[in-house]
Amino acid sequence: MYTATRRSYNWTTIWHRHxxxxxxxxxxxxxxxxxxxxxxxxxxxxxxxxxxxDSLFLQTMSKNVVASDSNSYVISELESRFQNIPGIxxxxxxxxxxxxxxxxxxxxxxxxxxxxxxxxxxxxxMLREQCRVTRKHIFFxxxxxxxxxxxxxxxxxxxxxxVFDVRFFRCDEIERxxxxxxxxxxxxxxxxxxxxxxxxxxxRLKGLPNPVCGLVSKNLRLLYSLxxxxxAERLVxxxxx
Numbered sequence: 001m002y003t004a005t006r007r008s009y010n011w012t013t014i015w016h017r018h019x020x021x022x023x024x025x026x027x028x029x030x031x032x033x034x035x036x037x038x039x040x041x042x043x044x045x046x047x048x049x050x051x052x053x054d055s056l057f058l059q060t061m062s063k064n065v066v067a068s069d070s071n072s073y074v075i076s077e078l079e080s081r082f083q084n085i086p087g088i089x090x091x092x093x094x095x096x097x098x099x100x101x102x103x104x105x106x107x108x109x110x111x112x113x114x115x116x117x118x119x120x121x122x123x124x125x126m127l128r129e130q131c132r133v134t135r136k137h138i139f140f141x142x143x144x145x146x147x148x149x150x151x152x153x154x155x156x157x158x159x160x161x162x163v164f165d166v167r168f169f170r171c172d173e174i175e176r177x178x179x180x181x182x183x184x185x186x187x188x189x190x191x192x193x194x195x196x197x198x199x200x201x202x203x204r205l206k207g208l209p210n211p212v213c214g215l216v217s218k219n220l221r222l223l224y225s226l227x228x229x230x231x232a233e234r235l236v237x238x239x240x241x
Contacts, residue, residue, distance in 0.1 A: 011071050014163050015050065022050060026201040027057030028220065029111045029141055032193065032236065034061060035221040037137060041106035045133060047095050047126075048113040052078050052088075059088040066105070068093035095126045100133040109139035112234075115166035124181035131183045131241065138185075138239040141193060145170040146229045171229075174237050187240040194233025197223045 030053075044065045046055045055067035065088045069075050078090045093099060095113070108130050114123050130138055144150070145168035157164035171190050178188055200216045203209070216223065224232070 012073050015071070015074050015077075017161075017163075023053050025053065026198075026217070027054045028194065028198070028201070029109065029139070029236075030054035030057035030061075031217060031220050032191070032224070033107065033109060033137075033139055034058070036191075036238065037107070041136065043105045043107070045100070045105040045108040047093070047098075047108065047110040047130065049078075049090075049110075050074065050112075052082070052090070054109075054111065055088060056082065056085070059085060063087065065089070066091060066100075068098075070094055096122075096129055098129055098133050102132055103135040104133050106135050107137045107139070108134040109141070111141040112143070112166070114140060115143050115168070118167060120177060120180070123177055127178065127181045128183055131185075131239070134241060136241055138237075138241065140237050141234050142167075142169040142174070142237075144168060144192075144229075144232050144235045145173065146235075147232060148230070150233060169235060171235060174235060178237065178239070183239070185239040185241050189238045189240075191221070191236040191238065192224050192227050192229060192232035193236045195224065195227035195231050197227065198233075 039061065042064055044055070044058050044063050046052065046065065046067045049055055049067040049069045052067040055065045059065050067078065067088060068091050070093065072092045075090045075092050082088065082090070095110075110130075114126075117123050127138075127140075130140075143154070143166055147168075151168055154164045154166060174190055175188070178185075197216060197220070199205075200210065200212050201220075203213050
């Protein structure tokens with residue numbers, strides 16, 4: 001893993017500990033991208049895919065997906081578990097030096113990746129590389145620095161589990177990093193992501209079928225937009241190239 005991360009994380013151990021929970025959760029990032037773009041894209045790259053939950057969801061939406069991660073063990077396990085699924089490829093990639101051609105993918109994204117880094121120069125370099133291989137749309141999801149309750153919760157949880165030791169970003173900080181990276185784009189939007197509505201994404205509530213699960217999933221982007229900034233779990237930066 002990258003030496004510039006906030007601490008020396010044992011990603012293999014973390015992956016094993018959290019994989020099933022991550023994989024069973026709703027593919028919120030995938031849903032947001034599909035709803036934002038009205039599904040009008042074909043090829044997708046996920047960087048630092050971890051569980052590959054969102055990539056697997058996008059594959060079910062008939063997208064041609066590459067799910068990448070720097071951890072070779074993680075990729076090997078994902079290939080073994082999902083080897084018979086068409087339309088998705090798993091590969092080991094360094095986010096600072098991707099092996100793909102310029103403008104190869106319609107969409108590229110990562111979820112909770114930049115929060116592992118304190119060094120702004122590393123983040124800007126990774127953003128430039130992500131832009132290089134992307135043709136139309138870039139998304140990145142980071143934990144929101146406007147949500148003080150969440151920040152305090154993560155600070156407490158980090159004492160027992162280093163996966164909670166993450167960096168939080170405010171809207172102005174995201175804008176600054178994008179501008180200072182020097183990447184060329186047509187438009188930048190920052191969306192609110194996550195919050196109270198997420199509890200209604202589960203198929204069951206208190207052991208009973210959830211009658212509003214489908215409705216919430218289909219309108220997730222709208223519902224997130226109604227969430228107060230201080231209550232949003234994450235922020236999404238969307239660059240149109």
